[in-house]
Amino acid sequence: xQRLNRAVIGTAAVALLATACTGTSEAPKANxxxxxxxxxxxxxxxxxxxxxxxxxxxxxxxxxxxxxxxVKVVGNINDDKIKQALRAGGPNSPDVVSxxxxxxxxxxxxxxxxxxxxxxLDKSGIDMDKTFPKALQDYxxxxxxxxxxxxxxxxxxxxxxxxxxKAAGITAPPKTMSExxxxxxxxxxxxxxxxxxxxxxxxxxxxxxxxxxxxxxxxPTYLTPEGKSNLAADPAFxxxxxxxxxxxxxxxxxxxxxxxxxxxxDEWGAKNPFHTGQTVxxxxxxxxxxxxxxxxxxxxxxxxxxPVPDDQADxxxxxxxxxxxxxxxxxxxxxxxxxxxxxYMTTDTEAVVNFSNGIHNVPSTLDALKSPNLKVDEGFKTFxxxxxxxxxxxxxxxxxxxxxQLTFQxxxxxxxxxxxxxxxxxxxxxxxxIDKDLAQVK
Amino acid sequence: MHxxxxxxxxxxxxxxLIGVSVFFLYPLISTVYFSFMKYDGFTxxxxxxxxxxxxxxxxxxxxxxxxxxxxxxxxxxxxxxxLFGLGIGMLITKVKTGAGFFxxxxxxxxxxxxxxxxxAFAFLLNPGTGPVNNILGAIGxxxxxxxxxxxxxxxxxxxxxxxxxxxxxxxxxASLLDVPQEQYEAASLDGAGAWQRFWFVTLPNISPIVLFxxxxxxxxxxxxxxxxxxxxxxxxxxxxxxxxxxxxxYPEKSTxxxxxLVYNLGFQRFDTGGASVVALVLFALAMVFTAxxxxxxxxxxxx
Numbered sequence: 001x002q003r004l005n006r007a008v009i010g011t012a013a014v015a016l017l018a019t020a021c022t023g024t025s026e027a028p029k030a031n032x033x034x035x036x037x038x039x040x041x042x043x044x045x046x047x048x049x050x051x052x053x054x055x056x057x058x059x060x061x062x063x064x065x066x067x068x069x070x071v072k073v074v075g076n077i078n079d080d081k082i083k084q085a086l087r088a089g090g091p092n093s094p095d096v097v098s099x100x101x102x103x104x105x106x107x108x109x110x111x112x113x114x115x116x117x118x119x120x121l122d123k124s125g126i127d128m129d130k131t132f133p134k135a136l137q138d139y140x141x142x143x144x145x146x147x148x149x150x151x152x153x154x155x156x157x158x159x160x161x162x163x164x165x166k167a168a169g170i171t172a173p174p175k176t177m178s179e180x181x182x183x184x185x186x187x188x189x190x191x192x193x194x195x196x197x198x199x200x201x202x203x204x205x206x207x208x209x210x211x212x213x214x215x216x217x218x219x220p221t222y223l224t225p226e227g228k229s230n231l232a233a234d235p236a237f238x239x240x241x242x243x244x245x246x247x248x249x250x251x252x253x254x255x256x257x258x259x260x261x262x263x264x265x266d267e268w269g270a271k272n273p274f275h276t277g278q279t280v281x282x283x284x285x286x287x288x289x290x291x292x293x294x295x296x297x298x299x300x301x302x303x304x305x306x307p308v309p310d311d312q313a314d315x316x317x318x319x320x321x322x323x324x325x326x327x328x329x330x331x332x333x334x335x336x337x338x339x340x341x342x343x344y345m346t347t348d349t350e351a352v353v354n355f356s357n358g359i360h361n362v363p364s365t366l367d368a369l370k371s372p373n374l375k376v377d378e379g380f381k382t383f384x385x386x387x388x389x390x391x392x393x394x395x396x397x398x399x400x401x402x403x404x405q406l407t408f409q410x411x412x413x414x415x416x417x418x419x420x421x422x423x424x425x426x427x428x429x430x431x432x433x434i435d436k437d438l439a440q441v442k
Numbered sequence: 443m444h445x446x447x448x449x450x451x452x453x454x455x456x457x458x459l460i461g462v463s464v465f466f467l468y469p470l471i472s473t474v475y476f477s478f479m480k481y482d483g484f485t486x487x488x489x490x491x492x493x494x495x496x497x498x499x500x501x502x503x504x505x506x507x508x509x510x511x512x513x514x515x516x517x518x519x520x521x522x523x524x525l526f527g528l529g530i531g532m533l534i535t536k537v538k539t540g541a542g543f544f545x546x547x548x549x550x551x552x553x554x555x556x557x558x559x560x561x562a563f564a565f566l567l568n569p570g571t572g573p574v575n576n577i578l579g580a581i582g583x584x585x586x587x588x589x590x591x592x593x594x595x596x597x598x599x600x601x602x603x604x605x606x607x608x609x610x611x612x613x614x615x616a617s618l619l620d621v622p623q624e625q626y627e628a629a630s631l632d633g634a635g636a637w638q639r640f641w642f643v644t645l646p647n648i649s650p651i652v653l654f655x656x657x658x659x660x661x662x663x664x665x666x667x668x669x670x671x672x673x674x675x676x677x678x679x680x681x682x683x684x685x686x687x688x689x690x691x692y693p694e695k696s697t698x699x700x701x702x703l704v705y706n707l708g709f710q711r712f713d714t715g716g717a718s719v720v721a722l723v724l725f726a727l728a729m730v731f732t733a734x735x736x737x738x739x740x741x742x743x744x745x
Contacts, residue, residue, distance in 0.1 A: 080709060087483055107712045111484035205678050205692075262570030262590055264679065399482075400711040406689060407503070413694070436501040440493075441482065441713055 030115070030335035038337045039070040043085070043094040045324075046359070047076040054358025058351060062344045069337050079104060086113040089331035095338040098151055098326040103395075103402030105325055106142045110399050114147035114327035120339045121146070131347055131365050133387055135321040135394040142397040143227070149346040152361035153323035154285045155386040156213050158307065159292075162300035164197070164280045173304035175316050177217075180281075180307040181247055187280045188251055195252070195260050198273075200281045202247045203257050204412050207267045208284045211412045212395050212405055215240045216320035217308050222404060223396055229404060229434035232427040237408070239309065241415050241423065254417050270295035286383040290360050303379040305386055318391040323364060362387045400441045404434045470725070477718035483708075487715075494715035498723075502716065504690065504706065508698040509723075511596065511691075515666060515699070516731070519600045520659040524652060527610030534611065535618045545615070552608025556668040563602045564589050564676040589677035592696035599669055599697065610655050617651040618644065653735060660731045664724055667705075670697035700724050 032038065046055060052075055059071045074094070079101045085093040097114070108114040121128065128137055128146075136150040160173055168187055174180035184199030201209055218236035223229060231237045248254050264278065265271020268291070274282040275295045282288075283306055292301055305317045326346060328338045344351055352368035357375045362383050368374070369384050376384070386392055398404055411420070411430040420426045452459070477494055479487035498505050534544050551559070566572050567588035575585040586594040625643045634642065645652075670691075678692035690706050691698030700720055708717030 083483060083709070107482060107484070111482050111712075113484045205680055207679060210680075258590065259570060261679065262568055262587075264570075267679065400713065403711050409689060410503075433501075433503060436497070437711070440497045440501070440716065441480075441711065 030119070030339070032334045032336045034336045034340055035068065037068045037070075038334055039072055040095040040332075040334050040337050040341060041072045041074065041093075042096040042098075042341060043074045043077040043082060044098045045075070045077050045100050051359055054355055057358060058345065058355050061351060061354070062341060065344065066340055069340060071341060086329055086331065091333075093331060094329055095332040095334050096326065096341050097329055098324055100324050101401075102139045102322050102325060103397070103405070105140060105148055106397035106399040107401065108327065109142035109145045109147040109397070112330050115330040115332070115335055117146050117149065117328065117339075117342075120328075120335075120343070124339075124343055126343070126347060131367075133321070133364075133366060133369075133392070134390065135392050136323065136364055136387075138396060139322060139394045140325050142399070148325040148327040149342060150364040151324045151326040151346055152352070152356055152359060153321060153364045153387055154287070155362050155383040155392070156208065156216070156283055156285050156306065156320040157382055157386055158281060158304045159274055159284050159288055160281045160302040160304070161274070161277065162302045164277070164299070165302065173302060174307045176310045176313050177243055177307050178310050181243075181250065184247065184281065185250055190252065193256065193259070194263075195278075197277065198257075198260060198279045199251065200247070201257065201261060201264075201273065201279050202244050202251065202416075203254065203261055204244075204409065204416055205258075206261060206282075207264075207272075208282070211240075211409045213283055213306075213320045214244060216393050217306055217318070218312070219315070219318075219391060219393055222408075223398065227398075227438060229431040229438070231408060231431050231434070232424060237427060238423055241412060243309070244412075245416055245418075248416055286362055286380060287360065289377070289379050301379060303382045305382065305389075315389075315391040317385060318389045318393070319386040321387060321392050321394050323361070398438065400437060403437050407434050407437065473718045473721050473725075476714050477722055479715050481714040482712040483714050484712075490715065494713075494719045498707075498716050498719045502703075502707075504695065504698055504703055505720070507691070507695040508700050508703050511670075511696065511698055512664060512666070512700045512727075514596055515599070516660055516663045518596070519603050520656060520663055522600060523603055523607065523610060523659055524655050526604050527607050527655065528614050528652070530607060530611045531614030531618055535615055545611075548611050549608035552606045554606065557672050559606065560602060560669045560672040561676055563598065563605075564673055567598055567601075568677075589673050589697075590693055592694040595673070595677075595693060595696045599673060602669060602673075610659075613651055613655065614648070617648040621647040657732055657735050660735070661728055664728050664731075665701055666699050667701040670699050671702055673697055 042059070044055060046052060055073060055075065059073055063069065063071060077097075079099055082094075082097055082099055086097070132150060133153075136153055140146065140148040140150050158173060164187060165171075165173075170183055170186070174183050180200075184202075187197065187199035189195060189197040201207070203209065204211060215236060218240050220236035220240075221230050221234045224233075248257060251257060260278075264273040265276065272288075272291070272295070273279045274284070274288070275292055275297050277299070289301065289303065306319055308316050308318065326342055328335055328342060332338055345355070346352070347365060349365065349367045349371060350373075352363045352365050353371045353373050356363040356368065357373075363369050363371070363374065366388070369388050374384070395402065395405055408430060411426060414420050415423065415426065476487065478489060478491060480490045480493070481487035530548055534541060534548065537544055554562075567574050569575055569585065569587045569590050572588075574588075578585050588594050588598040621644055625647075626639055629639050629643050674690070674692040674697045675688055678689060680688060690702055700723065703720045704717045704724075707713045707720060
């Protein structure tokens with residue numbers, strides 16, 4: 001009898017021990033009084049001095065409007081720290097959280113660690129469609145559940161070296177893929193088994209030349225409404241892969257391009273191959289303008305939307321969009337006060353414009369995108385237009401940190417290297433893998 | 443009286459007991475528990491039986507490549523490191539002049555932080571701009587792709603590990619200097635050559651140290667994480683700076699190791715259950731290797 005007792009106690013102790021650190025999913029209700037004095041904590045990931053200054057200015061303006069709400073700002077926070085804090089909860093954990101990793105929205109929504117914002121949006125009478133561009137609404141929600149809002153935005157477009165264009169007698173940036181391919185080939189100068197100048201680096205490790213950035217030009221549907229992978233069913237993916245492989249082959253082949261790619265400097269440094277003239281065109285985000293200027297680039301930089309497939313020429317102007325997200329931690333007991341900050345930072349036109357001017361990202365509301373107070377140069381305007389284009393799109397949230405994108409990318413690496421004999425069958429197999437991975441976290 | 447004595451013993455043992463329970467037993471039990479649970483790190487875990495196990499072994503595309511890579515590294519890297527460390531140790535104990543200089547020179551690389559050392563190697567071995575391939579090309583030798591070529595990425599990591607041989611060199615040096623000089627003299631008198639002196643005198647004397655080097659080497663290699671991760675990131679050129687997820691194991695999964703999977707599953711894919719399965723596989727493998735190696739030995743003591 002005593003032995004049995006001991007066994008029972010032992011098992012109970014082990015079970016208790018094992019479950020000790022699993023956090024809770026019980027969220028407190030938002031019933032704090034926003035008129036009372038309160039201090040909330042805001043975590044963000046920016047770290048450069050100029051960015052930190054922009055945040056400080058933004059928060060000061062908020063505190064001036066809401067004198068009873070004090071905001072404690074904690075910067076340079078990465079996603080691992082965010083997850084840790086949201087798991088632990090408690091009075092020292094953040095109330096408002098922003099993250100660069102758009103791909104984590106799926107989990108933040110399904111696991112309820114980010115509070116559902118719908119009641120707050122309804123209460124404040126915010127009409128999503130009149131406030132935010134469509135793609136930005138997409139990457140901040142998961143399966144109809146809105147647990148985050150966009151805080152500034154990144155748009156991707158085509159950068160080109162105007163001097164090199166002029167030297168080759170090209171007067172305007174390409175608008176369709178066939179024009180683009182022709183120009184890329186024309187601007188490529190081979191030198192022995194390498195290049196003295198490459199029109200464009202199409203290989204999928206070529207920095208921002210990624211599967212998701214290219215595929216956006218075909219308006220793809222990654223996941224079905226039931227949450228299944230859709231690569232084989234949507235012709236967008238096969239078309240994009242075929243286009244890319246064709247361009248790879250016409251510019252000298254995968255191996256030769258890879259060898260040339262190994263000579264490139266760091267993407268985020270002054271020796272980026274576009275800065276050095278190693279490549280004449282590149283796909284990149286709006287930040288490249290500022291970085292090129294800082295790197296002291298000598299040539300004139302042209303910016304345009306990335307070209308579109310020939311049969312979709314009418315949708316020229318679109319591009320891939322992604323950006324920083326912001327939400328309210330559901331363990332927070334000051335959710336109403338937290339909402340005031342989130343509402344101010346994401347929807348107040350003046351706040352979004354000033355923040356955008358400070359950080360040099362694309363603003364994230366329709367009103368801010370049209371604001372005359374935006375301090376932008378000519379090139380940057382292109383990105384404002386890409387962000388507003390109705391056909392611009394993004395990669396949808398998933399419950400496993402965007403693993404589907406990496407699985408598709410893995411397949412694309414095989415395809416560009418000529419290791420995929422049957423594209424349709426390969427896409428189907430990739431679908432199956434993605435579905436298995438999604439089922440594991442369902 | 444008996445009871446008080448027992449209590450006192452437990453009290454004296456308590457620092458160790460607390461340490462082992464908090465930092466070893468509790469995490470181990472939790473890991474076993476979570477391996478049968480669906481747990482995203484936030485919502486309360488729910489029982490899923492063997493689902494995590496079957497997913498990792500049959501459906502998770504990274505598991506088998508990572509296991510193969512880890513075993514490759516355990517076999518090749520550990521053997522070469524022990525041979526190389528022993529060789530350098532013997533050379534250095536034989537050097538007549540400048541011993542201090544050579545000891546320092548061979549030990550220093552071990553002190554380099556792993557991330558910095560790996561990045562330096564990735565730049566040196568860069569197939570496009572690296573000096574190593576320029577030299578190889580100049581003397582007419584083939585120029586491998588190193589960290590950019592799936593067949594050469596693990597040999598490149600092995601080179602990096604051999605460069606940082608300082609830890610093994612020091613313990614081999616100490617043990618070699620400990621071998622009684624009289625035994626060499628006696629062997630010489632019996633007409634033993636250099637090889638026989640090594641085989642019948644040196645090796646039996648230092649064999650516990652060799653075993654120690656192998657066992658700790660195997661365990662270290664099982665936990666090999668920083669170097670392959672950094673090498674893959676730097677060589678792929680895509681460091682995920684603009685919010686996109688980085689590709690694990692570039693090129694073509696050839697630098698994936700089991701600990702990277704724990705990170706990939708647990709922290710990138712929010713699958714603590716699957717991550718726990720991989721961690722347990724790692725634990726079991728380390729136990730098996732160590733048990734095999736220690737089987738006919740009385741620990742690290744001389745026979």
